[in-house]
Amino acid sequence: MSREIKRIVLHHDGGIFDRCKYFLEGIRDVSRGEGYEGYHFIIGNKGILNRDGQIYSGRAIETSGRYTPADALGVCLLGNFDKEHPSDKQRATLVECLLELCTRNNLTEKDILGHRELPGARTTCPGRRINMNEIRGEIGNHLFAHSLPHDDIQYKIPGERK
Numbered sequence: 001m002s003r004e005i006k007r008i009v010l011h012h013d014g015g016i017f018d019r020c021k022y023f024l025e026g027i028r029d030v031s032r033g034e035g036y037e038g039y040h041f042i043i044g045n046k047g048i049l050n051r052d053g054q055i056y057s058g059r060a061i062e063t064s065g066r067y068t069p070a071d072a073l074g075v076c077l078l079g080n081f082d083k084e085h086p087s088d089k090q091r092a093t094l095v096e097c098l099l100e101l102c103t104r105n106n107l108t109e110k111d112i113l114g115h116r117e118l119p120g121a122r123t124t125c126p127g128r129r130i131n132m133n134e135i136r137g138e139i140g141n142h143l144f145a146h147s148l149p150h151d152d153i154q155y156k157i158p159g160e161r162k
Contacts, residue, residue, distance in 0.1 A: 005071065007111045009010075009069070009072045009074050010115065010120065011115045014125075015081075038065060039059065040059050040060075040075065042075075045079040046087055053087065053093045058076075067115070069081070082129065086130070098112060098139050109140035111133065
C-alpha cells in the first residue's frame, strides 16, 4: 500500500541518552522485521551510541509514524536543540535528507514543518535553536537552483563578441 505524502515534519529527541538508545534499538528492530513506531528517518549526533551525521532508517515510508500526521514523513534529529545547535554534519545530512524527500514526493520547502508548527502542538520541538524558516529557505534555494533549465542557458561574458 502506498500513501500520498503531503509534508515532512521535523523533530528532535530532546537529547535524553536513554531515548537515543531506545531509538537505535527501535531501528535494529526494523532490520529484524519488527515495526518501529517512531520516525521514518533519524539523524545521529555526537552521541555514544550513534555517529555524527549518520542517517538511520526508522519506520517504513508506507506507514505513518507515531509522532507525525498520517500524510507526513517524520525526520528526527538526535539531540536537544532547545539547548544546543545541531552539529555541522547533522545539519548537512538533514538538508540532504529533506531535499531527497522533497524531490521524491514532489514537495516544496513550504511542505516542511517543525513539530511545534503543527495545529494544536504545545511543544518547542524540534527545539528553539532550530530555525525552521532558515531550513525552508535553504531547501527552497536548492530546489529552485535544480529546477532551472541549465542546458538552455546562453552565457555571454561582458565585452565578448559573438
